[in-house]
Amino acid sequence: MNLTTEQNNIRKEAAAWIDESVMPFSNIWEEKQELPREVIDAFAGRGYFGAALPKEWGGLGLDSISFGLLCGEIARGSVSLLSRLTVHNMASQAILRWGTPEQKARFLPTLATGEKLGAFALTEPEIGSDAVNIKTRISETGGGLLVDGVKQWTSMGDRADVFLVMGGLAEGTGAAAVLVERNTEGLSTEEMKNLLGFRAAGVSKVTLDKCRIPLDNLIGNLGGGFTYVASHALDHGRYCVGWGGVGVMDGCLQACVDYAANRKQFDQPLRGHQLIQEMLANMAMDYEAARALALQCAVQREEGDPNSIMSTAMAKYFSSRASLRVASDAVQIHGGNGCGDEYPVQRYFRDAKICEIIEGSSQMQQLMISRAVCMSRKRRKKERRK
Ligand SMILES: Cc1cc2nc3c(=O)[nH]c(=O)nc-3n(C[C@H](O)[C@H](O)[C@H](O)COP(=O)(O)OP(=O)(O)OC[C@H]3O[C@@H](n4cnc5c(N)ncnc54)[C@H](O)[C@@H]3O)c2cc1C
Known part of the structure; x- marks a missing residue:
């Protein structure tokens, strides 16, 4: 799928900020177990807390594809930072969808700028x-x-x-x-x-x-707390987590390609060994498949297709599991260095496991997807005979 120039620019600008202001520090934040206020302020200053809110409420009004790409870049830098955006956006989107005009006017402008956090x-x-x-x-x-x-x-x-x-x-x-x-x-x-x-x-x-x-x-x-509000918020949460997994895999692949090019064992770079190549190939496949699924559900969301809810659950389920596989291989490729904090892969590995648990665990997604597939296959069988 071809991205528009605008979508590409949003991703590129985010990537540059992540490379400069997030990647070099995210292991330190994890070790200290806190995100400095300045980072939250800088994030807010870029408008990212309101990235998915309409411009009329002070947001950036990003389309679903741009917002997904942004989430991927943020996760590549820090899954903790993405998780903050995720829950903030879940609260904001619930107000946007189910709030009264007064509630929207009261809460959304400050949530969009990040002056207030959700x-x-x-x-x-x-x-x-x-x-x-x-x-x-x-x-x-x-x-x-x-x-x-x-x-x-x-x-x-x-x-x-x-x-x-x-x-x-x-x-x-x-x-x-x-x-x-x-x-x-x-x-x-x-x-x-x-x-x-x-x-x-x-x-x-x-x-x-x-x-x-x-x-x-x-x-x-x-x-209507669950049927309407919580399920709407969780759908937005899953969307962010699905793209977050794509970002984690992106980060893992980059780290591994760099590492395997420089680290030599048995007189040749790691990437020359076929068993390492197998891992790199599988990682690349998982990344591409998760990205394709995330993009498909982004398009469906943009079109207001009701199937987007199920696609989002699938994207979240696949991407969180795939990112755990990929991060596990990334640690493997880094060997002992993969277990230390000089490289990002151990952090990706730990965060990927959590992505399998939040916004409805993998088992909850399986239940949801299997129920939906049984219903849709029944319909499809009938239609095929018409
Ligand atoms: C770092 C982190 C951040 C989080 N952030 C938030 C947040 O911001 N807001 C929030 O509300 N929650 C948050 N959560 C909570 C998260 O959503 C829950 O942990 C998750 O929903 C699972 O619930 P539980 O931990 O109680 O596990 P349980 O529901 O007790 O489940 C335990 C295990 O049993 C499985 N299981 C349960 N029922 C079934 C079944 N019927 N069939 C098969 N398997 C089943 C589950 O998949 C899981 O593997 C966060 C969790 C973590 C770890």
């Missing part, structure tokens, strides 16, 4: 994949809402100004999605340290101790 809080200590059974409760009280519960693994929890929180309503009445602002009484966060990867993503535990919020902070309807 997070997505669904997972809890006891509940992850089985999200409909979350324990956080949202109830109506004195003209407002009461939010009570504990969230865990909330990326950007260290810095977020506004949390999109999912909670269950009274028995049998579904769930709701609400915006809880940082300064709400009863909200506190605690960073989760020493994770396998995503160490600079500000992943936190978020306690919502009987937080009172105005009814105006309800996104969508009471009862």
Whole structure:
């Protein structure tokens, strides 16, 4: 697929910034387990927090392809940085799709510039994949809402100004999605340290101790929290993660081609050995296949094709698994050096594993994809006979 000049320019500009301002530092951020404020400010200054928001709200208004390419470049530099954009964008997109005009005017302009940062809080200590059974409760009280519960693994929890929180309503009445602002009484966060990867993503535990919020902070309807708001946000999250895997594979391939050209064993560069060539070939195939799938779903999203939801799940599933294979081979090609922090491949490897778990684990994607394929094949069989 040919990219337009504009799409190419967006990718090239992002790549140059990533090479200069992110790549040289991302191992250090992971080691220190924090992303410096200046980096967030520089990221915001480039408009990237509002990259997928329309210009009318102060965003860059990127099309899906450009936004995907941008996500890939960011992940090549730092998956932690991409994960911050991912959850910020999930909250922003939920407001854009399901917010009232007043809510859009209240939240989107500052989310677009990055003056305010967003997070997505669904997972809890006891509940992850089985999200409909979350324990956080949202109830109506004195003209407002009461939010009570504990969230865990909330990326950007260290810095977020506004949390999109999912909670269950009274028995049998579904769930709701609400915006809880940082300064709400009863909200506190605690960073989760020493994770396998995503160490600079500000992943936190978020306690919502009987937080009172105005009814105006309800996104969508009471009862529609999962069906509409969370599923929309998660679809955007998967899109970012799918492209993130493409970026990880891109980074791994580059690192391996460079390393295998310079490192000599048995009197020749590693790339001259056939078993290394086999790994490079498989890595390249995984990268190209994941990129093609991500581009296909980008086009479908641009066209408003309802199949894009399933394509996005497929792209996320394939890309996160493929990036783990690729990153594993990248460490292998680097040998002992692949296990140290002089090279980026060990970081890619750790982050790739996490991409298989977030925004619906690989198993959840398999369930979703297999259900959809059974239905679509049934339809296709009938149509073939017509
Ligand atoms: C670094 C990091 C960042 C994260 N950021 C966020 C965030 O910003 N916001 C947020 O809300 N969450 C976030 N998460 C949480 C993440 O989305 C969950 O970890 C994920 O949904 C899985 O939930 P769980 O960990 O509770 O695992 P569980 O649901 O307990 O599952 C454990 C294992 O069992 C498998 N499994 C579960 N049910 C089935 C089944 N029916 N069939 C087959 N296998 C099954 C799962 O695939 C998984 O492998 C983050 C997690 C990590 C590690």
